[in-house]
Amino acid sequence: MLAALALLGLAAGCGRADGAPPRGPAQPPPPAPAVPDVPGVPGVPGVMEVLPPDxxxxxxVDVVQLRASQLYAEFGPLMHTALDGLLPGVEERCGLDLAVVVRWFVLGGGFDDDNSLVLIVEGPSKDQVRGCLARLASAEAWPAPPRHQGDLTRVALGPDEVAWLGWLDxxxxxxxxxxxxARLRARLAGTDGVSQNRAMMTLVDQVLTTATLWGVLRLDQAETALLDAEALFGTVSLVSGLAFETSLRVASAEEAEARATQVRDQFAQASHTPPLLYLKGLEIEAIDRDLTLRMRLDDAALSDLLSVLREDPTFRVLWERMDQQP
Structure with missing residues (x-):
């Protein structure tokens, strides 16, 4: 269930701690969704306190922006197919099209511990969710009936898989x-949330959280070394085309510059073959300790790119799958 809902999405607004404008694609940000208020993170109230401190x-992901995008118009049926597989019967038995009902979501936790995850979703009401779970259980489309404990709901996802649901509103x-x-109650109370984690909040301050998709990852916290770097963070905006900026934070400014040179060289050598063939507007630069990649396509350029990709054998399989959707 957490994996299925995690297909769906949030974005909300915050600025950088130093007062400078957030880094990210240069375009006017759309209005942020209405979410609860979190002290110190304008426009993302509650969310950073509810997420776990570690x-x-x-x-x-902002699902409203996603649904309005050119990419969703092209690939939306694939999302619906994925949701139908992960949450069978929800639309048929409950009348809930999650890709329409959900407005945004935020997912946070640890790399190596699934039980550390916390998912926050705005959209379906408490009555809709509880009623749907009961209908699915009565139709034997769910492993077991939900069990309520006050305002919380226990959901059996499989023989050895359980989740608890609660509501901020x-x-x-x-x-x-x-x-x-008890863990869910602590998160609902905002006890010692990630807002108190200075290292993580420093990264959050670097991303444009009004974008369609944004994320921060502390790579140095993973048990297995990832990309030989401290962190990865960035945004993707699907408002008026496609824009993205992603940064890899490394140990020093010298290493960032060396990696940027290496990536430029690799890009130059492979730029005549897909997928790099279609990324001619990609900017690669070192900014202090960050290796940053940035690209911007307006609506017309994105439409042209999609037209080219439809005819490319490497990507044609995506459109063949689309044609097979009911």
Whole structure:
């Protein structure tokens, strides 16, 4: 269930701690979704307090922006197919099209511990979710009936898989995996949230959280070394085309410059073959300790790119799958 809802998404607004404008694609930000207020993170109230204090990654998606995008118009049916597979019967038995009902989500936690995850979703109401779970259970489309404990709901996802659901308000759901309702209550109370984690919040300050998709990852917190770097963070905006900026934070400014040179060389050598063939506007630069990649396509350029990709054998399989959707 957490994985299925995590297909769906959040974005909300915050600026940089130093007062400078957020880094990210240069374009006017769309209005941020209405979310609860979190002290110190304008426009993302509650969210950073609800996420766990030791989170090593946070990802947010604004589903409203996603649905309005050119890419969703092209690939939306694939999302619906994925949701139908992960949450069978939800649309048929409950009348809930999650890709329409959900407005945003944020997912955060640790790399190597699924039970550390916390998912926050705005969209379906408490009554809609509880009613749907009951209908699915009565139709034997769910492993077991939901069990309520006050305002919390226990959901059996499989023989050895359990999640607890609670609500910040009537339309903002918080879900935690594992059979531990006390952990969910602590997260709903905002006890020692990630807002107190200075290292993570420094990274959050670097991303444009009004974008369609944004994320921060503390790579140095993973048990297995990832990309030989401290962190990865960035944004993707699907408002008026496609824009993205992603940065890899390394040990020194000298290493960032060396990596930028290496990436430029590799790009130059492979720029005549897909997928790099279609990324001619990609900017690669070193900014202090960050290796940053940036690209911007307006609506017309994105439409042209999609037209080319439809005819490319490497990507044609995506459109063949689209044609097979009911």
């Amino acid at each position: 989170a090593s990654f946070i990802v947010g 009537e339309v903002t759901l918080v879900a935690t995996p594992g059979d531990d309702p």
